[in-house]
Amino acid sequence: MNYSPAVEAPKTWLAPLLAVPAGVGRAGVVERVRLTVLSAGHAAAGLAALVLALLMTGSFPALLSVTGLLVLWLVVPLAALLAGAHRSVAARLLGEPVVARYADTDGKNPITAMIVWARDPARWRDFAFCWFSGTGGLLMSLVPVVFLVGPLVHVVIGLAHGDWLWFTVAAAMSGPFLLVWWFLTVPMVRARLHTDRAILDHSRGERLRERVAQVVRSRSATVDHNEAELRRIERDLHDGAQARIVAAGMNVGLAEKLVHTDPDTAVALLREAQDTTLSALEDLRTLVRGIHPPILADRGLVSGIEALAIPIPIPVTVALRLPRLAPPVESAAYFAVAECLANVAKHARASRAWVVGDHDGGTLRLTVGDDGRAGADPAGSGLAGVARRLAAFDGTLTVASPAGGGTEVRMEVRCRAI
Amino acid sequence: MPGDLKALVAEDQMLLRVGLTRILEAAGIAVVAAVGTADALDDALARDDLDVAIVDVRLPPTFTTEGLEAVVKARSSRPGLPVVVLSQYVEPLYARELLAAGTGSVGYLLKDRVVDVDGFVAAVRQVAAGGTVLDPEVVAGLLSARPLDRLTDREREVLTLIAEGRSNAAVATRLYVTEKAVDKHINNIFTKLDLPPAPDDNRRVLAVLAWLNAA
Numbered sequence: 001m002n003y004s005p006a007v008e009a010p011k012t013w014l015a016p017l018l019a020v021p022a023g024v025g026r027a028g029v030v031e032r033v034r035l036t037v038l039s040a041g042h043a044a045a046g047l048a049a050l051v052l053a054l055l056m057t058g059s060f061p062a063l064l065s066v067t068g069l070l071v072l073w074l075v076v077p078l079a080a081l082l083a084g085a086h087r088s089v090a091a092r093l094l095g096e097p098v099v100a101r102y103a104d105t106d107g108k109n110p111i112t113a114m115i116v117w118a119r120d121p122a123r124w125r126d127f128a129f130c131w132f133s134g135t136g137g138l139l140m141s142l143v144p145v146v147f148l149v150g151p152l153v154h155v156v157i158g159l160a161h162g163d164w165l166w167f168t169v170a171a172a173m174s175g176p177f178l179l180v181w182w183f184l185t186v187p188m189v190r191a192r193l194h195t196d197r198a199i200l201d202h203s204r205g206e207r208l209r210e211r212v213a214q215v216v217r218s219r220s221a222t223v224d225h226n227e228a229e230l231r232r233i234e235r236d237l238h239d240g241a242q243a244r245i246v247a248a249g250m251n252v253g254l255a256e257k258l259v260h261t262d263p264d265t266a267v268a269l270l271r272e273a274q275d276t277t278l279s280a281l282e283d284l285r286t287l288v289r290g291i292h293p294p295i296l297a298d299r300g301l302v303s304g305i306e307a308l309a310i311p312i313p314i315p316v317t318v319a320l321r322l323p324r325l326a327p328p329v330e331s332a333a334y335f336a337v338a339e340c341l342a343n344v345a346k347h348a349r350a351s352r353a354w355v356v357g358d359h360d361g362g363t364l365r366l367t368v369g370d371d372g373r374a375g376a377d378p379a380g381s382g383l384a385g386v387a388r389r390l391a392a393f394d395g396t397l398t399v400a401s402p403a404g405g406g407t408e409v410r411m412e413v414r415c416r417a418i
Numbered sequence: 419m420p421g422d423l424k425a426l427v428a429e430d431q432m433l434l435r436v437g438l439t440r441i442l443e444a445a446g447i448a449v450v451a452a453v454g455t456a457d458a459l460d461d462a463l464a465r466d467d468l469d470v471a472i473v474d475v476r477l478p479p480t481f482t483t484e485g486l487e488a489v490v491k492a493r494s495s496r497p498g499l500p501v502v503v504l505s506q507y508v509e510p511l512y513a514r515e516l517l518a519a520g521t522g523s524v525g526y527l528l529k530d531r532v533v534d535v536d537g538f539v540a541a542v543r544q545v546a547a548g549g550t551v552l553d554p555e556v557v558a559g560l561l562s563a564r565p566l567d568r569l570t571d572r573e574r575e576v577l578t579l580i581a582e583g584r585s586n587a588a589v590a591t592r593l594y595v596t597e598k599a600v601d602k603h604i605n606n607i608f609t610k611l612d613l614p615p616a617p618d619d620n621r622r623v624l625a626v627l628a629w630l631n632a633a
């Protein structure tokens with residue numbers, strides 16, 4: 001297999017805090033140890049934050065003195081540095097950006113800069129964060145550390161001093177302590193990260209504005225897309241079924257006139273009318289399939305995609321683990337895959353292709369890939385149309401078509417299972 | 419009367435172009451040109467031996483209303499050129515544009531009507547003879563949308579039938595009244611619509627026009 005069905009994020013110390021491995025196992029222990037180390041880091045930083053918070057608070061009464069100003073001038077950027085580090089940690093683990101927007105102080109003299117700071121909500125958030133990090137945050141972050149390290153330390157002390165009573169009590173206590181550690185570590189880290197984000201993320205309003213702009217864009221794209229679809233349907237009907245039915249009617253009308261005078265021609269006309277009627281039905285069927293494929297309604301997306309793969313002239317591996325999704329999403333995904341597979345068949349000159357997908361409870365991920373020649377154009381009308389269709393559901397489409405060959409179209413749509 | 423009329427057929431769909439040609443030729447109307455695009459239609463309309471043009475509203479290249487525009491243009495340089503416009507749906511606005519010149523010789527029909535071969539051929543002949551034939555669909559849509567308050571129900575019925583291109587005799591048969599009674603209704607309609615005295619055919623067209631324009 002030359003593809004990876006599930007995208008495995010590389011494990012690092014700052015890997016996203018997504019699904020904690022269930023059950024007691026190596027993965028669960030590793031994950032909790034990682035979070036405990038992280039908490040230790042948080043706690044250590046909390047001590048520094050406490051010092052900064054005290055310095056800032058202490059410098060307020062001394063603001064009129066040169067010392068007070070000097071202390072602030074040094075400490076405020078340090079607080080920003082510390083807050084920035086926490087922002088990037090929270091962003092990495094929560095998988096969402098946590099952004100700061102400090103008021104601009106470039107080229108201002110220190111006194112003016114400090115006036116800007118005093119008016120800058122972002123700076124006050126840093127100040128509040130330093131207090132939190134040095135007090136409540138410190139306590140929160142100590143919980144995982146204490147419950148893991150505490151029993152160990154006492155066992156080691158007992159051993160080192162040859163104090164067997166100490167050792168026994170510590171060893172007996174370590175069980176409950178580790179139990180607490182097991183259950184509290186993840187929620188504590190999560191709570192800490194959310195609190196950090198709540199204090200430090202200055203961009204809620206900004207993000208909402210961006211989101212609204214994006215929604216407006218995707219909505220107008222959707223309207224355009226629907227307009228184009230309706231036009232296509234009208235055109236298909238006009239040129240297809242409608243025209244054929246009129247033609248069949250004409251034949252019948254003419255045959256009626258000729259039935260007595262020229263029966264042979266009349267029969268030929270009637271036969272032609274019959275064929276034309278069948279073509280009209282075929283046109284209607286094709287059209288209906290293009291609007292909402294019956295198989296989607298009957299059997300869902302997985303069967304729909306399997307059916308799409310059948311007429312493709314190269315082997316197509318379909319590996320999908322999907323629940324039933326809302327009909328519009330299924331429909332959009334179906335047509336997206338249909339377009340991608342059609343591209344593979346038409347342009348890729350591939351020897352094989354695959355459709356892989358899963359749904360993690362909130363997001364549908366689909367990948368259509370092939371081992372053919374690369375060079376798929378995401379801006380081409382086909383793929384751009386797919387992207388527009390998906391955008392209506394907050395979906396995204398990315399194309400990886402490296403020069404070395406092979407193409408993968410990855411699609412993501414946020415949706416819930418039904 | 420075989421070969422008595424020379425017709426132009428403009429229809430982009432081969433199936434229908436062939437069908438129309440067949441029907442017209444079977445009825446003895448010579449199809450002297452059968453075209454499928456707006457450009458070819460412009461050229462064909464310039465022929466001076468045409469007795470009637472049968473034109474699809476929607477033609478390539480843009481598939482919107484090229485056919486309609488081509489005949490309106492042709493009729494501005496050659497007033498009264500008989501045209502029968504065919505469409506898969508009827509739009510009263512287009513009927514009004516066709517009739518605007520007030521010279522008659524206009525047909526505007528759903529393609530469905532072609533299925534009634536005799537009726538269609540009769541309509542083509544009527545238009546070639548200077549009559550006005552509107553599709554019952556246009557007529558029905560307009561009648562329900564904009565009743566003419568001043569006309570009685572009977573007069574409205576008569577007007578509807580006139581718009582569909584029927585002669586006084588045909589109207590009389592249809593309504594089970596004498597032709598004289600129809601004459602009376604028609605004169606009442608002309609009076610109520612303030613139509614100036616003129617040759618009868620023209621007044622009939624004007625009546626239909628007035629009715630199309632009625633708010």
